[in-house]
Amino acid sequence: MQVTFPASSSRVKATERFEAIYPTIKEVALAGSHGSKAMKQMALQIFHFAIKTTGEATPGLSKEAAGIVVWCLNQNAECYKLWEKAYLDNLEASVAVLRRFSEDWKQHSEKFTTLDRLRETVKDFRNKNEKATSDEADAARQSLFQDADKYCKIISGKLSRGHGCLKALGLVVVLVAVGAAFVSPSIDAPDWDKLSEAFSTSDWNKLFNAFSA
Numbered sequence: 001m002q003v004t005f006p007a008s009s010s011r012v013k014a015t016e017r018f019e020a021i022y023p024t025i026k027e028v029a030l031a032g033s034h035g036s037k038a039m040k041q042m043a044l045q046i047f048h049f050a051i052k053t054t055g056e057a058t059p060g061l062s063k064e065a066a067g068i069v070v071w072c073l074n075q076n077a078e079c080y081k082l083w084e085k086a087y088l089d090n091l092e093a094s095v096a097v098l099r100r101f102s103e104d105w106k107q108h109s110e111k112f113t114t115l116d117r118l119r120e121t122v123k124d125f126r127n128k129n130e131k132a133t134s135d136e137a138d139a140a141r142q143s144l145f146q147d148a149d150k151y152c153k154i155i156s157g158k159l160s161r162g163h164g165c166l167k168a169l170g171l172v173v174v175l176v177a178v179g180a181a182f183v184s185p186s187i188d189a190p191d192w193d194k195l196s197e198a199f200s201t202s203d204w205n206k207l208f209n210a211f212s213a
Contacts, residue, residue: 001065007058035075035113043075047082055093066093066100074112080121087128091144094125098151105158119159126152 001022032039050072053065072079087094101108101118109115129149136142 001053001061030071040076040078043072043079044082047072047079048086051083051086051090051093051097053093054096055090062093062096063100066097069093069097070100070108073118074108077117080117084121084124087125088132091141091148095144095148095151098125098148098155102151102154102158105155109158115159118155122152122155122159125149126156 030042032042046068050065050068054062054069056062056065069079069083073083083094083097112118126149129145129152132145133142133149136145
């Protein structure tokens, strides 16, 4: 990755060749069934390397590594725990990942099967940011915590809006189901239980399954 995204002053003729083949190498390396045992294991193995590389000063390298970190999080929820543990020691890298999430939210959020774990991690980071902002004396670190909290707020807002939209959509589905029950009152009690559970958890898959049962 470093040879493909070097500092501008370190570019050589071979850099262009690496840039040309890197997307293919990356696609092959990360190919596999989403969430499979092999992909989960790979995510754990490369997470620390990716988060460290994200902290590099080279913008292109940092952005690419941040994308790999996001991939790891999507493949294995255990990577969120690793990120939470590494947060304070890799603050600059974490800011880069949070920035990547906030700036490319639509692209990343659509790939995640669930955003609940991200919501928990962002909450954890905000608590850390609040504590550090009052305790940290170093001005540079203070600035990083402020940047991190700015992106955490943006992500929290996007997560909240998505959660609210799903709630509203779930309510529409339930109302339609109630109307259908008046027309054809043959819906079984277990189906109502499924609808109730799906609505309370804001799980669209459960809502769909309950309504189509």
